[in-house]
Every structure is written in C-alpha cells, then in structure tokens.
Amino acid sequence: MLKNRIIPCLDVKNGRVVKGINFVDLQDAGDPVEQAKIYSDGGADEICFLDITASNENRDTIYEVVKDTSKKCFVPLTVGGGVRTVEDISKLLNCGADKVSINTAAVQNANVVVQSSKKFGSQCIVVAIDAKKNEDKWEVFTHGGRNNTGIDALEFAKKMEDSGAGELLVTSMDRDGTQQGYDIDLMSKISSMVNIPTIASGGVGDLDHLVDGIKLGNASAVLAASIFHYGKYSVKEAKEYLDSKGIPVRI
Amino acid sequence: MNVTIVDYNSGNISSVINSFKEVEKDKIKIEVTSNLETIKISDKVVLPGQGSFKSCIDGLNSINGLVDTLNEFAIEHKKPLLGICVGLQMFADFGYEEVKTKGLGWISGKVSKIDNQDGKFKLPHIGWNEINIKKNSEIFKGIENNSHMYFVHSYEFVPEDKAVITATTDYSSNIVCAVERENVFGTQFHPEKSDKIGLKIIDNFIKI
Numbered sequence: 001m002l003k004n005r006i007i008p009c010l011d012v013k014n015g016r017v018v019k020g021i022n023f024v025d026l027q028d029a030g031d032p033v034e035q036a037k038i039y040s041d042g043g044a045d046e047i048c049f050l051d052i053t054a055s056n057e058n059r060d061t062i063y064e065v066v067k068d069t070s071k072k073c074f075v076p077l078t079v080g081g082g083v084r085t086v087e088d089i090s091k092l093l094n095c096g097a098d099k100v101s102i103n104t105a106a107v108q109n110a111n112v113v114v115q116s117s118k119k120f121g122s123q124c125i126v127v128a129i130d131a132k133k134n135e136d137k138w139e140v141f142t143h144g145g146r147n148n149t150g151i152d153a154l155e156f157a158k159k160m161e162d163s164g165a166g167e168l169l170v171t172s173m174d175r176d177g178t179q180q181g182y183d184i185d186l187m188s189k190i191s192s193m194v195n196i197p198t199i200a201s202g203g204v205g206d207l208d209h210l211v212d213g214i215k216l217g218n219a220s221a222v223l224a225a226s227i228f229h230y231g232k233y234s235v236k237e238a239k240e241y242l243d244s245k246g247i248p249v250r251i
Numbered sequence: 252m253n254v255t256i257v258d259y260n261s262g263n264i265s266s267v268i269n270s271f272k273e274v275e276k277d278k279i280k281i282e283v284t285s286n287l288e289t290i291k292i293s294d295k296v297v298l299p300g301q302g303s304f305k306s307c308i309d310g311l312n313s314i315n316g317l318v319d320t321l322n323e324f325a326i327e328h329k330k331p332l333l334g335i336c337v338g339l340q341m342f343a344d345f346g347y348e349e350v351k352t353k354g355l356g357w358i359s360g361k362v363s364k365i366d367n368q369d370g371k372f373k374l375p376h377i378g379w380n381e382i383n384i385k386k387n388s389e390i391f392k393g394i395e396n397n398s399h400m401y402f403v404h405s406y407e408f409v410p411e412d413k414a415v416i417t418a419t420t421d422y423s424s425n426i427v428c429a430v431e432r433e434n435v436f437g438t439q440f441h442p443e444k445s446d447k448i449g450l451k452i453i454d455n456f457i458k459i
Contacts, residue, residue, distance in 0.1 A: 070269050094263070219380065
C-alpha cells in the first residue's frame with residue numbers, strides 16, 4: 001500500500017535555514033545540509049527546500065546547498081523558490097534536486113510547466129500554489145505571497161494538472177505561520193478536483209493537523225516546517241501518531 | 252572493478268551517481284559516460300531513465316552505436332546490467348507513453364499506463380510503497396520482504412513471462428516493480444532515493 005508522506009520543509013536564505021512567520025520575522029536556525037540529514041535519518045519521506053528570498057537576491061548559494069545535501073541524503077529532495085525558467089530547473093536537477101517546485105513562473109507563464117514536464121518528466125515538476133481566501137473563493141498569490149493575481153486557485157490547480165505538473169503543493173496563505181492547521185476546505189477541494197497527488201502546506205501546529213490534512217484534506221503528503229524545526233515533534237513521533245490514527249505511513 | 256552509469260541525456264541522474272559513490276566510496280571506479288569503449292570494458296552497467304519512455308529511447312538512439320554496445324554488453328556477453336525506472340521499462344518490446352515506441356526487447360512485454368480505476372488512484376504513483384518479493388534475487392540479499400521503496404511513475408512494465416518478476420507492489424493493481432533475466436536486473440522504484448535500504452540494493456548489485 002502506498003504510504004502518506006511527511007515532508008519537513010526548510011526555508012533557506014543565503015544558504016542558511018530560516019522559518020518565516022507569515023513570511024516575515026525570520027530567525028536563523030541552522031545549516032540546511034545538517035538539518036536535512038537529521039530529517040532523513042529520522043524517517044522523513046522527502047525533504048523540501050524553499051529558497052525564500054530567491055526572487056530578490058543572488059541565489060547561487062542554493063545550488064551549493066542542493067549539491068551538498070544530495071550527497072548526504074538519499075531520500076527525495078524537492079527544491080523551490082525563485083525558479084523562473086527551464087534552465088533554472090535543469091540547473092537544480094543537475095545539482096541533485098529530484099523535484100523542482102515552481103510558483104510565480106507557473107502563474108505568469110504556464111508554458112514553463114508544459115515545457116519542463118516534457119523535457120524532464122512530470123515526476124519532477126511540482127507546482128506550488130499559494131492561495132488566500134477572498135469571500136467565497138481562493139485567490140492565487142505570487143512572489144512569496146506578496147502579489148495577489150486574483151486568479152481562482154481551484155481553476156489554476158486544474159490548469160496546472162493539464163499543463164503537466166506531477167504534483168501540487170498547496171499552501172494556505174491564511175494559515176501559514178499561524179499553527180492553526182491546514183485550510184482543510186481548500187485542500188479537499190483541490191485534492192478531489194485533480195488526479196495528481198497533492199501536498200498540504202501552511203499552518204501546522206500539532207500532530208492532529210497532519211492527520212486532518214490527510215484524512216479530511218485528502219492530501220497524499222503533508223508538509224510542515226516549524227513543528228519539526230524547533231523540535232516540538234520529531235518526524236518519528238509524527239509518523240507514530242499518524243500510524244496510531246490508522247494512516248498508512250512508512251515506519 | 253569498473254561500473255559505468257550510462258549518461259545519455261535521460262534527465263536527472265545526479266542522484267544515481269551520488270548513491271553509487273556513497274555506497275562504494277573510493278573502492279571501485281564509477282564512470283558516468285556514454286563513451287562506447289568505456290562501456291565495453293566495464294564490469295557492470297547502470298541504465299538510469301527519467302522522463303518518458305520515448306524521450307529515453309530517443310536519447311539512447313541519439314548516440315551512435317550505444318544501443319548496439321548495450322546489446323553486446325548485456326545480451327551477448329551477459330554482463331550485469333541494472334535498469335532503474337524508465338531504464339527498466341526500456342527492457343520491453345514496446346512502450347505506449349506518448350506514442351508506441353520500440354524498446355530494447357531484452358525482456359518480452361510492454362509498458363503501458365497504470366490503470367487509475369477512473370481516477371480513484373492518483374497518478375503518478377509517487378511515494379513509498381512496500382515491495383512484495385516474489386523470488387530470490389541477488390539484488391534483494393539482506394532485504395526484508397515488504398520493505399519500503401520510493402516510487403515515482405505513471406507507467407508500468409507488463410512482462411509476458413511472469414517468471415522474470417522478482418517483486419511487485421500494490422497500488423491500483425499489482426504492479427511489477429523488479430525484474431530479472433539472467434544478468435539483466437531492473438527496478439521500477441528508485442533505490443538511489445530509497446534511503447539505507449535502497450543503498451543496500453545498490454551495494455548488492457555491485458557485489459554480484
């Protein structure tokens with residue numbers, strides 16, 4: 001039986017790990033390579049790096065981080081943040097990323113998703129959707145949550161599936177950094193709409209939130225940052241908890 | 252010993268390279284090349300593959316003499332070869348991703364899309380799944396039945412002769428996830444991404 005995945009996410013800035021609360025107030029908390037290794041040794045099913053300020057700054061540091069990490073971690077590594085072009089994707093894959101997540105560029109030009117999935121295969125193309133609720137719908141945000149495009153998140157999710165995305169990483173902007181749990185309504189709507197796996201993100205504060213993301217949000221995988229990063233729970237504890245709730249996990 | 256990882260523009264092979272280097276440190280020579288002479292004198296060959304069946308076959312065919320050299324290595328000289336993911340799929344006679352494409356024809360069968368039972372199962376089949384070991388295999392030495400491996404694929408190899416199947420995995424149906432015919436080995440899952448247990452498979456292959 002296919003297991004639900006737990007994916008710790010490390011926000012990386014200038015080659016160092018940080019975690020933003022609602023994308024601001026950054027705190028430096030460690031070396032990404034060592035952190036990733038701790039997670040993979042602890043049973044993480046996948047590691048995610050998000051280069052958070054990549055849109056604005058020199059991002060060559062992330063390539064070194066990816067190179068070093070892929071020599072030490074033998075679980076899948078997903079890298080996102082500031083990915084603009086097919087060349088960017090190619091460079092990250094060559095450095096050892098297994099999947100690349102595309103956010104702003106996918107919104108601006110769906111062709112990047114079409115071309116990169118054709119060139120490298122859908123299996124390594126993740127589209128990251130940052131969505132925020134506005135009355136009765138969710139709107140897609142870009143540029144690390146700074147720009148509202150007004151695009152309907154559910155329609156966009158379907159369009160990305162049709163464009164060749166292999167997975168969707170869905171982050172609720174309303175919940176990110178709040179520790180109040182995923183936006184289950186958003187997750188379940190997107191999960192039931194597409195036939196590709198979805199990853200729930202944004203808002204995890206305790207282990208029941210992970211359970212809800214899978215059971216109620218129908219996510220194939222759950223992503224979390226701060227609960228693991230600041231040692232509130234280990235990946236192992238999270239897995240054991242999910243297992244106790246009847247969710248299939250790799251232990 | 253020389254192990255060659257065939258580099259034929261099949262997409263991302265850095266993880267495969269890293270995993271072989273991790274397993275063997277500096278004990279053996281690992282080449283990453285499409286150079287025909289290097290392949291010929293290798294003791295073992297690894298055939299990775301990502302992307303579509305057609306793009307991988309096109310990649311092999313784009314290098315003059317590569318398919319002949321691989322045939323000579325694996326079929327005539329019967330030296331150990333490991334195909335990973337689409338690398339395994341290419342053993343088939345035909346693949347049906349994008350368009351019907353002729354494969355290497357080393358193990359009779361076809362590669363077709365996994366039946367998602369009208370959307371009941373998500374595709375790609377991504378994540379960790381248990382392997383049911385069907386037959387003793389050199390590459391499964393020390394690997395417990397029902398171990399978890401990392402998968403990412405939407406197509407499956409359906410061999411004609413079921414005797415070549417060494418392991419399956421359960422998803423929407425029983426999916427063939429490892430095959431073996433004499434000296435030719437293949438895994439649909441990614442041992443290079445399957446943590447310590449996956450590295451053990453790589454180690455087993457090197458030790459054959």
